[in-house]
Amino acid sequence: MWQRVRPVWVDLGLVVLVVAVQLWPFLARGSESGDPWSPGGYVCVVASALPVLWRRRAPVAALVTSLVATALYDLAETTPAQPVWYAGLVVSYNVAVESPRWLRVALLVFGIGGTVVFKSSETALRSAVLFIAVYAIGRAVAAARAQAERMAHEREIETERAAERERARIARDMHDILSHAVSIMVVQAEAGPVVLAKDPARAEATFDTIAAAGRDAMVQLRRILTVLKTDDGPHAPQPTLVDLPKLVADSGVAYEVVGEPFAVSPDVELAVYRITQEAITNVIRHANATRADVRLTWEPKRLTVDITDDGHGTPVPSDGNGLIGIRERAAACGGTAVAGPRPDGRGFRVTARFPA
Template identity: 45%
Template sequence: MSLRSALSTVVTRWRPVNPYALDTALASLVLFAVSLQWIFPDEGDDPLTWQGWLLGAATAVPLVWRRRAPCTTAWAVTAATPAQALYHAPPPDVMYGGMVVLYTLATVGRPWQRRMMLTGWVIGVVTTMQHQTDKEPFEYAFHLMGLVCAYALGMLARVQRAYTTELEDRARRLERERAADTARARAEERARIARDMHDILAHAVSLMVVQAEAGPVVVRKDPERAEATFDTIAATGRDAMTQLRRILGVLKEERPGDETGRRLPQPSVTALPGLVRRVQDSTGLRTELRTRGEPCPLSTDTEVAAYRVVQEALTNTVKHARASRAVVELDWAEDQVTLTVTDDGRGTSGQAGGHGLIGIRERAAACGGSAETGSGPDGGFRVVVRLPAAADREGALG
């Protein structure tokens, strides 16, 4: 295990502990360290007095408040340490309190506070030791290196804390963005499913209603045609059920090894001739498909949108327009396809309201296209939808 991993483990274990309890324990440890000269007196010439012990205790006790009042604690320790050194009964062997306050200010203090405190301690140590004739040169380096190392460790802790805070903030932002993206994707998927279900049900039910209304008339005059009419109703219902199962399948959890939903093809532009023929056979509406230009590759979503737009436009014609004829035009260009559905019915008043036209506009916008609806040039109603070609032509062709 690396040193960084070991320190992270220790910090993680101690983090739940009350910080003031830790500061009290730290102050007690420093007080014990400065009291070692009284606990284990040596044979040296340094005198030991109770006033000297009080000055030593003054460098340790303020550490209890180092988190609540770091600047005040630093000044208290800064005043007591040189007083103990000058009183010399005994002088401090190691400036434990000074190293702790420098570490604390480097971690939580403002820039001017920590820089001023470090400069003051370095100058104070050099000045104080100049008044003590029995000090060796290595003692200067020992005390100064101790202070500088404590300050450096505090700065490292400060940088590490800022880095950790930034990572946590970034993780929270990413989590919020991911949640927003998920909610947006769910809303878009619900809207897409709603549009598909509306298009399928509206188209199928419209054809079935037209056939059912004609059934009682032909059953008396032409039994064979009546039988064909009921077969058409059944076939339309079965086709609608198949498409609904495919759409509702995405709402269920995918089972391992179940590839049925993936194998079912989505409708595309190539299925439009069958759609036009089916509408004409089922309703008696004279429907014509016209194509101009060279077909360009479309993305899968655009292919589905093109089919659904024509399906919804023909459904509206059957339900609302009271038309006898409808023309579907595909005008291919290099970078887009224009779909136009025109009928000779009642015009705008016959198709106002409802969700069908809204769904057409939403489908076009979702693919980066546009939709226009309104009266045709010769009367009736016209739907014009422009859909862009695939951005990656080679990928779309492949």
């Protein structure tokens, strides 16, 4: 509630409060001689408080003005003792918060030194303690604000980095989904006319495979677009290892599982699925292979997925995103991925390993 109040009203209220407190000695008692208080004393009290109004815009000028008015107070003929000048303390706080170091230290020395020269030793000591305390509070507030700004800036940078990582992940997902679906559809469409004349039943299955690949791609893309459009609410789950056999079967690739499965994180499951999907897509598009195999190996300390083919062993073009995305997906989950021709020269191999 206090932060919603306009600063000008805050400063005006401070001026009224400071003037009332500093004029209290004038109103609470009379002079020992019975003479009325000097008008100059009233003027100095009000003049020392008015700079609070511009303490935010020009804190140095406000402090100097307040200190000069305070020093002139002793020149008035009949005035009550004024042990504390609150306006100067208020403005000193702003100087400590907003001014450069050399300037605020110089003004602190100037304010304390002037008190020593023109006031009694008791007043000088009291003023020095008060000014130093206010200066320390101001510096503490300035340091807290600077720390808050740094943290906000760091959060902003981290948010931007997270957004970039998410955009890269979504781009990889869309690349994998579209590449895989289109590759299967192209291969099946090219085979369709060949089998249509020889085996109508098989031709029908071929066209069913094309339709199924297209529908699956649309479902996955719609899922990604839904996540992009909404910030909350339930979303369809990402693919997991449970979906891997269907992916392999739909692609006409052999599938084998070795070892005893153990629990892995959802990120690893998604990475294995997408890596396998991209590797199969590369086999269809680039390998000119007659056979491909996917092997999932569960070892005591790691999970390994191997995708091999018997094609010509030529890697994906270096300017493509496929193999880069495979390595990035594995690295993002703490794993590694390698790809290249098989040692025996009979095809290409993609291997990704993830720690247990």
